[in-house]
Amino acid sequence: xxxxxxxxxxxxxxxxxFRAQYPAVVAVARxxxxxxxxxxxxxxxxxxxxxxxxxxxxxxxxWLTVAATHTALNVLRSRRRRVARxxxxxESQESPDAAVQVIEKAEQxxxxxxxxNLPHKQAVVLVLRYSGLSYADIAETTQLSxxxxxxxxxxxxxxxxxxxxxDPSV
Amino acid sequence: MTHLSDGALRRHVDExxxxxxxxxxxxxxxxxxxxxxxxxxxDGMAVEAALLSKxxxxxxxxxxxxxxxxxxxSNARTVATVTVDRPSFRARVLKAPVLAASGALLxxxxxxxxxxxxxxxxxxxxxxxxxxVNLNDLTQLPDLSSFxxxxxxxxxxxxxxxxxxxxxxxxxxxVSTPTDLPTGVDGTPQFQVMQKQVATFAFSExxxxxxxxxxxxxxxxxxxxxxxxxxxxxxxxxxxxxxxxQGGAPTMIIGQVVAPSASSNGIPLATLRDAxxxxxxxxxDVAAELRAATGDGTTLPLxxxxxxxxxxxxxxxxxxxxxxxxxxxTIAGVVWLDGGVVTIVAGPLDAQEVLSVADGLA
Numbered sequence: 463x464x465x466x467x468x469x470x471x472x473x474x475x476x477x478x479x480f481r482a483q484y485p486a487v488v489a490v491a492r493x494x495x496x497x498x499x500x501x502x503x504x505x506x507x508x509x510x511x512x513x514x515x516x517x518x519x520x521x522x523x524x525w526l527t528v529a530a531t532h533t534a535l536n537v538l539r540s541r542r543r544r545v546a547r548x549x550x551x552x553e554s555q556e557s558p559d560a561a562v563q564v565i566e567k568a569e570q571x572x573x574x575x576x577x578x579n580l581p582h583k584q585a586v587v588l589v590l591r592y593s594g595l596s597y598a599d600i601a602e603t604t605q606l607s608x609x610x611x612x613x614x615x616x617x618x619x620x621x622x623x624x625x626x627x628x629d630p631s632v
Numbered sequence: 633m634t635h636l637s638d639g640a641l642r643r644h645v646d647e648x649x650x651x652x653x654x655x656x657x658x659x660x661x662x663x664x665x666x667x668x669x670x671x672x673x674x675d676g677m678a679v680e681a682a683l684l685s686k687x688x689x690x691x692x693x694x695x696x697x698x699x700x701x702x703x704x705x706s707n708a709r710t711v712a713t714v715t716v717d718r719p720s721f722r723a724r725v726l727k728a729p730v731l732a733a734s735g736a737l738l739x740x741x742x743x744x745x746x747x748x749x750x751x752x753x754x755x756x757x758x759x760x761x762x763x764x765v766n767l768n769d770l771t772q773l774p775d776l777s778s779f780x781x782x783x784x785x786x787x788x789x790x791x792x793x794x795x796x797x798x799x800x801x802x803x804x805x806x807v808s809t810p811t812d813l814p815t816g817v818d819g820t821p822q823f824q825v826m827q828k829q830v831a832t833f834a835f836s837e838x839x840x841x842x843x844x845x846x847x848x849x850x851x852x853x854x855x856x857x858x859x860x861x862x863x864x865x866x867x868x869x870x871x872x873x874x875x876x877x878q879g880g881a882p883t884m885i886i887g888q889v890v891a892p893s894a895s896s897n898g899i900p901l902a903t904l905r906d907a908x909x910x911x912x913x914x915x916x917d918v919a920a921e922l923r924a925a926t927g928d929g930t931t932l933p934l935x936x937x938x939x940x941x942x943x944x945x946x947x948x949x950x951x952x953x954x955x956x957x958x959x960x961x962t963i964a965g966v967v968w969l970d971g972g973v974v975t976i977v978a979g980p981l982d983a984q985e986v987l988s989v990a991d992g993l994a
Binding site: 502 | 637638639640641642643646647650672675676678679680682683684689690691693696697699700703704881939940958960962
């Protein structure tokens with residue numbers, strides 16, 4: 463651990479890792495939460511934890527991806543009900559001209575609702591895989607065997623397609 | 633050979649080199665597996681499109697960096713959390729919360745007795761009570777290595793043994809076996825044992841002050857006599873029975889462990905507990921719950937991630953028990969204390985199934 467000019471204890475390679483990985487961490491969270499501001503909030507929270515850790519630089523990308531996934535999924539689940547209420551209120555106030563935007567928002571929201579409805583481990587494996595982690599990395603971080611990663615991922619994809627079965631885009 | 637599993641086919645979509653040659657050869661000649669592979673490819677593409685992450689603007693890294701520094705400086709004034717000597721990514725991500733919880737909660741797990749020169753029993757488990765925490769709380773718990781020195785005297789690992797009688801002869805525990813198995817659980821379990829574990833923790837006020845100072849905070853006043861106080865923690869031995877699917881995934885686990893106890897050579901455990909609970913880093917509500925739950929020196933707090941599990945009270949053969957059920961309803965477990973032994977039955981089952989197994993243990 464190193465201390466900066468302000469006397470703050472932080473990861474010795476924090477700034478270089480932050481500058482290299484921040485956009486990717488935001489992208490992981492955005493995949494789950496959709497909204498840029500929410501994704502950046504999650505990324506900030508993840509890097510606050512990382513800053514206080516002694517995670518080796520070589521393991522930083524996987525650590526950050528896993529942390530962003532768990533944090534974003536927790537946010538998604540906790541916000542789901544509130545967002546649903548807000549969408550309902552907004553729909554009642556929209557003019558007909560905004561119908562297309564409302565439909566697009568609703569479809570995006572359905573994807574996030576479906577993601578939030580998945581069993582937690584399936585959702586984690588799904589997000590980690592589509593965030594670019596290898597099966598070996600996913601197995602390492604979820605305590606699954608590599609073959610079980612494939613099984614869990616397949617179940618997650620089938621469950622997600624079932625949840626969205628009447629959505630023509632999927 | 634048999635057809636390829638869905639998992640193997642799904643992995644082949646992403647990692648074509650991951651299949652053994654014999655499975656690759658089967659795939660090339662099996663129409664059914666080829667169709668399943670094509671379906672997995674289509675499903676994968678559809679889900680990837682649904683989860684597409686795109687933004688119409690680039691992130692402002694400089695602004696984000698300034699925001700992070702501001703957060704770190706702000707948090708440093710209120711959180712004196714320092715992490716040291718963390719061994720690996722796997723251990724940190726997967727085990728750190730569990731270790732932090734078990735280590736810290738064992739130390740704060742109760743107290744009554746006065747100081748003595750010899751090891752003096754100051755905590756023994758007579759009951760178990762769940763304490764609600766969340767994973768963020770656990771990862772914010774102070775790492776006890778920052779406030780003193782841990783010395784684990786033994787090797788905390790599970791060792792395979794051939795059967796129940798071997799487990800009994802190596803641990804002295806009477807192995808409880810189920811009379812009936814739930815649907816989906818069959819076959820013979822794997823038996824593993826862990827020998828009794830002994831660890832000591834020596835509190836260092838100098839180390840704690842340095843940790844707090846390094847994190848930008850300050851150490852609250854510590855009670856006299858705390859510096860150099862040593863605690864001894866005992867746990868086990870233990871026996872674990874694991875039933876698994878053919879592919880290796882556990883379908884049910886029964887664990888038995890001699891309940892933890894603590895002893896001190898120089899200070900009442902209550903003093904150390906209160907000092908630890910006053911350190912920065914532990915949420916006030918969790919500290920208050922721990923203080924209330926562990927006041928009698930005989931109640932072992934069971935940390936339960938409240939955002940992932942619900943707990944209910946039950947009885948196993950007339951003994952009070954705690955049932956844990958994951959919020960997604962995929963995992964359940966029941967834990968109880970009887971005769972100084974903590975027993976847990978858990979698995980991808982429902983609450984009624986684990987209670988039925990627990991009631992039927994012989």
